[in-house]
Amino acid sequence: MKQKKLWGGRFSTSTNDLMEAYSASIGFDWRLYKQDIAGSIAHARMLCSQKVLTEDEFNKIENGLIEIREDIEQGRFEWDESYEDIHMNIEANLTKKIGEAGKKLHTGRSRNDQIATDIRLYLRDEIDSLLRLISGVQRALVELAAREADTIMPGYTHMQSAQPVTFGHHLLAWNEMLDRDYDRIFECRKRVNCSPLGSAALAGTSYEINRKMTADELGFEEITRNSLDAVSDRDFAIEFTAHGSLLMVHLSRMSEEMVLWTSDGFDFVDLGDDFCTGSSIMPQKKNPDVAELTRGKCGRVTGNLMALLVLMKGQPLAYNRDNQEDKEPLFDTIDTLSICLQVFEAMIPGIVAKRDKMREAASKGYSTATDLADYLVRKSIPFRDAHEIVGKVVGHAVAQNLQLENIPLTKLREFSDAIEEDVYDVLTLEGSVNARDHLGGTAPGQVKLAAAAASKILAARMIKAS
Numbered sequence: 001m002k003q004k005k006l007w008g009g010r011f012s013t014s015t016n017d018l019m020e021a022y023s024a025s026i027g028f029d030w031r032l033y034k035q036d037i038a039g040s041i042a043h044a045r046m047l048c049s050q051k052v053l054t055e056d057e058f059n060k061i062e063n064g065l066i067e068i069r070e071d072i073e074q075g076r077f078e079w080d081e082s083y084e085d086i087h088m089n090i091e092a093n094l095t096k097k098i099g100e101a102g103k104k105l106h107t108g109r110s111r112n113d114q115i116a117t118d119i120r121l122y123l124r125d126e127i128d129s130l131l132r133l134i135s136g137v138q139r140a141l142v143e144l145a146a147r148e149a150d151t152i153m154p155g156y157t158h159m160q161s162a163q164p165v166t167f168g169h170h171l172l173a174w175n176e177m178l179d180r181d182y183d184r185i186f187e188c189r190k191r192v193n194c195s196p197l198g199s200a201a202l203a204g205t206s207y208e209i210n211r212k213m214t215a216d217e218l219g220f221e222e223i224t225r226n227s228l229d230a231v232s233d234r235d236f237a238i239e240f241t242a243h244g245s246l247l248m249v250h251l252s253r254m255s256e257e258m259v260l261w262t263s264d265g266f267d268f269v270d271l272g273d274d275f276c277t278g279s280s281i282m283p284q285k286k287n288p289d290v291a292e293l294t295r296g297k298c299g300r301v302t303g304n305l306m307a308l309l310v311l312m313k314g315q316p317l318a319y320n321r322d323n324q325e326d327k328e329p330l331f332d333t334i335d336t337l338s339i340c341l342q343v344f345e346a347m348i349p350g351i352v353a354k355r356d357k358m359r360e361a362a363s364k365g366y367s368t369a370t371d372l373a374d375y376l377v378r379k380s381i382p383f384r385d386a387h388e389i390v391g392k393v394v395g396h397a398v399a400q401n402l403q404l405e406n407i408p409l410t411k412l413r414e415f416s417d418a419i420e421e422d423v424y425d426v427l428t429l430e431g432s433v434n435a436r437d438h439l440g441g442t443a444p445g446q447v448k449l450a451a452a453a454a455s456k457i458l459a460a461r462m463i464k465a466s
């Protein structure tokens with residue numbers, strides 16, 4: 001049965017059925033119930049301490065709301081689309097439960113500051129879970145990097161074999177991306193954690209409210225400074241989604257590399273069977289679906305960012321109903337980030353490096369050519385000349401189908417008589433990676449130090465991996 005609208009006083013006909021379905025948000029904003037109830041209890045307690053509500057009224061309201069929360073959690077609560085949204089479903093139910101006192105809950109507030117409060121509280125808690133998950137993925141990466149500190153693989157530029165690197169170093173590059181994502185999201189948390197409650201519809205309220213009291217009870221660190229801005233601002237959500245999009249871009253880049261590395265052409269790693277799928281027709285297939293799905297899901301999160309940006313673009317101050325459209329993109333962003341991070345954290349420890357294959361690939365492609373040029377520079381040849389000489393050596397090696405370290409010394413000396421027996425030390429893969437022994441370099445010793453430093457950063461975080 002269609003319920004009487006809580007705002008129905010000035011209306012003479014009931015809402016069109018289509019309009020009702022069109023405007024209802026309860027289908028998705030029900031998930032704000034905990035925050036909505038916490039916000040209402042804080043608001044009512046404040047009204048009571050300001051003598052706007054009596055003790056008795058407040059107690060009834062608080063107990064009623066606690067009961068409603070239990071009803072929702074036990075699946076006993078009856079959601080009703082004709083009450084539009086989470087706020088009115090709860091308020092109408094409260095009044096049914098406790099009578100007259102329920103009708104006083106909405107004193108001195110509006111759904112406009114109520115919804116702004118709910119989403120901020122919700123996003124704040126979700127940010128904390130996501131930060132924990134990011135740290136979890138980082139921990140898995142750092143552990144794998146420490147194990148693979150000595151493993152040599154080709155490093156690429158332009159997707160062409162460039163110089164040998166260590167697999168641990170590559171994994172720590174991924175960790176750096178996530179480290180910045182963590183910092184960005186952590187930093188935006190403080191702009192999320194700001195209380196709009198008390199801004200009411202747009203102009204504030206004529207009751208003598210205590211905004212600090214509600215903010216403290218709800219764990220807000222700050223209080224918004226302008227009521228018009230507070231009810232209309234959603235840039236905290238846009239900012240979060242922008243950081244989330246970048247995080248997804250990073251997960252997508254990692255995914256792309258996993259797809260490449262598990263392909264026949266590379267064959268560098270094995271992903272656990274438990275995170276791959278087979279083909280319904282080709283019995284030999286083992287597909288890296290987690291990586292592919294994550295790469296694909298990057299699209300929906302960046303799409304959510306576009307949706308939120310455009311949602312805000314044409315809005316005059318203050319609250320407009322457009323803002324109801326913020327929830328689905330935001331929830332979808334949170335859900336997508338959460339599941340991707342969980343799967344990554346679980347999958348990474350099962351990554352097995354095929355060390356021989358990586359090494360074999362690194363030894364092809366003349367990846368120590370830069371080392372030979374650097375060697376000549378150490379023998380007093382200007383770098384540009386050294387580059388030219390090594391270019392010729394590589395040309396010879398290509399023509400003869402030889403690796404650099406297999407060219408005999410007498411032949412090498414035809415290109416430059418500065419080359420001596422010790423050249424073979426720099427032409428080996430180990431020689432090449434070990435030589436890059438400085439902060440941020442790929443030498444195994446540096447990778448071990450970097451992994452230890454990264455573990456320390458993770459251990460010192462305020463919001464740790466669970």
Ligand code: ARG
Binds near residue numbers: 029111321323324325
């Ligand atoms: N469901 C609305 C939203 O998500 C709540 C605020 C509605 N306010 C209003 N004046 N109709 O934004």
